[in-house]
Amino acid sequence: MTSITRLRWIFAIALLVSGPASVQAQQPPACVPATGTKAVTITGYIMDNFCLEMGFMVDNPTMRPLEHPEIHSVHCLAELPPCVSSGYAVLQTKPKNSTNPTNYAFTAASTANATFEVAYFLDADGTTLAQRYALAAMAKLGGTKTTGFTATVTGYTDGKVPFLSCVTIANTVKANGSPLTVTAVDANAVILPTMASTAPVSSPSNPILVPGVASPCTEASMASVTAVPLGTGPMTIKTSVSGGMACIQIAIDASKNAKWFGISISHGATMVTTPQSNAVVFDTTQPTKLSFVTLGGYSASAIAPEASTSAVSFVASSTINGMASFTFSRAVATVASADVAIGAGPTNINWAYGASSNWPSIHDERGSSTVVFGSSAVLAAPDTHVTTYTTAIAAIALGIMIVLGLIATHTGHWRVINQATLFGPPASKLPAPIADVIESVADIKIGEYIVIGVYGACLAVVSASVRRQFAGEPNARLLRLLSGHLALVGLMFLLLPVARGQHWEWIFGISHERIIKFHRMLGRFVVVASTIHLILTLQVTRVDNKTVFGTQSVVPLFGFVAFVSFASMGLLAVPVVRRHCYELFYYHHRVASVVGVVFVMLHSRTACVAMIFPVAIYGLTFLLRLRAYLQSFRAHVQVHHAGTVVLTLPATSQTKRWASTIHPGAFFWLNVPSVSVLEWHPFSAIVTPDGESIAFCIKSLHAGSFVDRVLQASQDKSIMADGLSILVSAPYGHTAVDVPTYDEVILIAGGIGITPMLNLVNQARLLGDASKKIHLHWAVRHPDELLCADSLMFSSPFPDNVHAKFYASGAPEGGFILGSSEPVAYVSGRPVLDEILNHSTQYPSKRVCVLACGPPPLVLDAQRHARACGFDFHKEVFLF
Structure with a gap:
């Protein structure tokens, strides 16, 4: 026997003992405490057992009654039939590690995070008395919304069953968080509502279970009716129409282990429609009841009990031949507010079931079908998809x-x-x-x-x-x-x-x-x-x-x-x-x-x-990039002790074409199979001084990096002699400024950031355009780093239109370092950008652009100065 069933038996026994509800404010004189009982006085929130059993407040379905009883309304407590007829309980604050057995008379959901617990249940007379005091309190507050009804209750208990009998209530109660005086006269003056005329107006997250009534159809009468599959899902439907009533049997493959399943005779193929439709749901844990609900939204909290509970009548439920089913009847015409009339033509049926959790819950599968009531015809399922733009x-x-x-x-x-x-x-x-x-x-x-x-x-x-x-x-x-x-x-x-x-x-x-x-x-x-x-x-x-x-x-x-x-x-x-x-x-x-x-x-x-489209574009460019695996070269290797490697491609018709056509700022993706078959990395291309090929000057920034492994592999004697096999992809890259359209081009470089600038310098060497002046400022830490690309930079003198100045920030003073063709002069310190980038004194009435590549602080400083002077600016970006 479940805990809820035990609770119902206790209520039944209590009702038999206590007799009919009293209409007086106090118990009649005939109420004599039973022998062996003792008086108990307790002050606490009054809560109805219906909300406790359901695990939520009907008037506030997102709240648990044992977590926030202070927001429970008197309307729900004392005016709604399910709440009043379920009887009342007095709550107390839940002590830490409480073992009070009354906790387990309710659903786990209602007690999971409880801060309160049931202290005592009230018998039928005590419930009616508490109902009168609650309604009297609401009346004293002008009929406004009244919540958190609290009373001091005295009753008698035998200490075994947690019920209070011969209940009296003190005149001081509390509602809306404030004390009120409610006398016996006030309580007696209350006219109790007629339960049959009162229905819930809230939208609980767990719909009220509606007990079945007499039905014109039977399960046996549906045995000869042909089952119609609901789409391609596991559910079927049988229908028959007699006079103004329809008999409906819904079945599901028992192997689905559905905890609930149901249908909605709906306005459309979507679960939620405008106007709203209702649904009939069978909860397998309640085999003699149905949930008759209005579907107001896609969440459980938007499911509300249908106001007209008599619109459907439960007939029977069974599991036969591997199919679980339930049978119910309803009028062909609309009775409830969200009913959809059943016509002679096709009717839309939405179906769903849940196997993972109890009702109400998210469905495991759902669908929509079209059926003709009283017919075995299988119609095409409606398309519920909404095409968007x-x-x-x-x-x-x-x-x-x-x-x-x-x-x-x-x-x-x-x-x-x-x-x-x-x-x-x-x-x-x-x-x-x-x-x-x-x-x-x-x-x-x-x-x-x-x-x-x-x-x-x-x-x-x-x-x-x-x-x-x-x-x-x-x-x-x-x-x-x-x-x-x-x-x-x-x-x-x-x-x-x-x-x-x-x-x-x-x-x-x-x-x-x-x-x-x-x-x-x-x-x-x-x-x-x-x-x-x-x-x-x-x-x-x-x-x-x-x-x-x-x-x-x-x-x-x-x-x-x-x-x-x-x-x-x-x-x-x-x-x-x-x-x-x-x-x-x-x-x-x-x-x-x-x-x-x-x-x-x-x-x-x-x-x-x-x-x-985007996948096609990416896929097409990916296929084009696969050409890189056919572009293999054995590059000449030069290793510099500052951790740099120069890889020069052999002169071929392809490399010569690249040298003559690549943009300033061009870069290639390189792969070195002897280092890694998978890794590809981008590096700036440098046109060789003779214009016959391109080269790459790359630097190892930390141990174990890709370039560091290339550096280690390049020191092999056979590779030094025969070259390093590499694959190249593209070229890619284009400067943000159109360099040929400017009169003065200022290049600011730091460290290995010289590579894109050197490419532009070497292109200037080959083009021989004396009208365009190029100003190169290159800063390194130590003077010997100036020779990291010696063969590409200093193998021949700069042309007259290229003015270069070199800086060694770590050198105590300026000097010279011997390059491949002549000594290279440098100064100590860093570039002074206030002097280099000055529009008014150096570049009047000229189109000037600034290109920068190197450490972020240097590049950012150059960007600030270029903007201040109104120069167009470009910086190399490789921080992918």
Whole structure:
């Protein structure tokens, strides 16, 4: 016998002993305490046993009665029939480690986090007396909402069964947190409500179970009726119509172990419709009852008991031949407020069942079917999918971006759009986190802000479109849809910046490493939006749900796998991981991105269509990049003791073509199979002084890094003699400034940051354009570092239009160091940018651009000075 059944027996015995409810304020004189009982006086909240047994407050379904009895209303306590007829209890504060056995007479949900416990139950007379005092208290408060009714109760108990009989109540009670005086006269003046006319008006999360009444149909009468499958699910339906009544039998495959199953005769194929529909649910733990509820939303709290409980009549339930079933009858016409009439034509039936948790709970599977009552015809299931315009809107936005990019790139200089920025770089003394944010914003050109504006407009239009298509939906579902669609828009654009190729240079005039910042921004946006989407989705389904769900035809499990993939990518993309554990970041990105994209396309039909274009673009560029495995060279190796290696490709028709056509700032992705078959890293290309090939000057920044392993491999004698086998991909890269259009080009370099600048210097050597002046300022720590690219830089004199000045910050004084052709002069200290970048004195009426590459403080300082002078600025970006 369950604890709830035992409680009902106790109530039954108490009612038999106590007799009918009294209408007087005090017990009649005939109430004499039984022999062996003792008087008990206790002050506490009065709570009805119905709310205690259900584990929630009917008037406030999100609250537990043993957690917050102070908010329990007198309306629920003393006016609703289920609450009054269940009897009352007096609560007390729950002591730590309480072993009070009355805790276990109720559902686990009602006691899980309880701060109160039942001290005593009141008998029938005591319940009626407490009801009168509660209603009298509400009357004294003017009939306003009254909560937390507390009374001092005296009664008699035998100490074995926790019931109080011969109950009296003190005149001082409490409601709404304030003491009130309620006399016996006040209590006697109360007119008790007629229970048959009172019905709950709340929306409890656990619908009231409606006991069955006499029915015109029987289970036996349905035995000869043909069962009609409800779609492709495990449920069937039998129907018959006689006069104005319909007899309905719902069955489910018993192997599903359903804890509940039910149907909704609905206005549409979605679970929640406007106007609302109701549902009949059979709880297998209550085999003689049905739940008759109104579906007001997709969460359990939006399920309310149907006011007209007599609209359906329970007939029977059984499990025969592997099928669990329940039978009920209802009128063909509408009786309850949310009824849908049963016509002679097709009727929409929504079905669902739950096997993981008790009713009410999220369904394990659901669907929609169309049936004709009284017929065995199987009709096509209605399509519940709602087609949205998110993909089309995003495609239009991308088209606008491309058109604007082509105009800005190919129809003039458009300096304001292509070069000007809205914000300056951060001050030198700002904290690092703040400085990083300001620096990121300062790097965005006005043209890029226009692209961001188009993207923002796209999000706004998508939001408006979703709101329009799903107008009338509850706010929680609308927000769930919005967050999902906005995350999808972000994901559509997320793949595009990492689709490496020269197409971005042709469209926008900049290469992919300069738009990778948008990839990071979009990645953060997708993670935030999808996190919100996940949290809201968990309110209506589970992440392990493998069935198609909702009007967007989503599979929650696949979406969750995609979320985990993308969220983990975002976690490992934080700068501290990306810059210090690049291989971990890179290879996790490679694997998780494939998993995420595949499962997000499986997650929903809309996502599958939306991702076709970005996946196709990325896939096409990936196939083109596979050519790199055919571009193998045996590079000549020179090792410098400062931890640098120069790799020079042999002169071929291919390398000569690269040398003559690559842009300033070009870079290649290199792979050294003898070091790692999988690792590819970007390095700036340097045109050789003779213009016959290209080379790479790379530096090891810490032990165990890719370059450090290349350095170690390069010291092998056979490699020094025969060369190092490498694979090269692309070229990529394009400076943010169009160097040939400027009169003066100022190059600021620090350390290994000389490599892109040296490429530009060597191109100037080959072009011989004396009208363009190039000013090179290169700072290193020690003088010998000036020779890290000796064969590429000092093998021949600089042309007349190239003015170079070298700095050694660690040298006590200036001097010379012997290069491959002549001594190289240097000065002690660092470049003084106030003197180098000064518009008024050095470069009047000339077009000037500044290019910088090196340690971040040096580059940032150069950016500040260039902006102050009004010079166009470009900096090399390799912190992918």
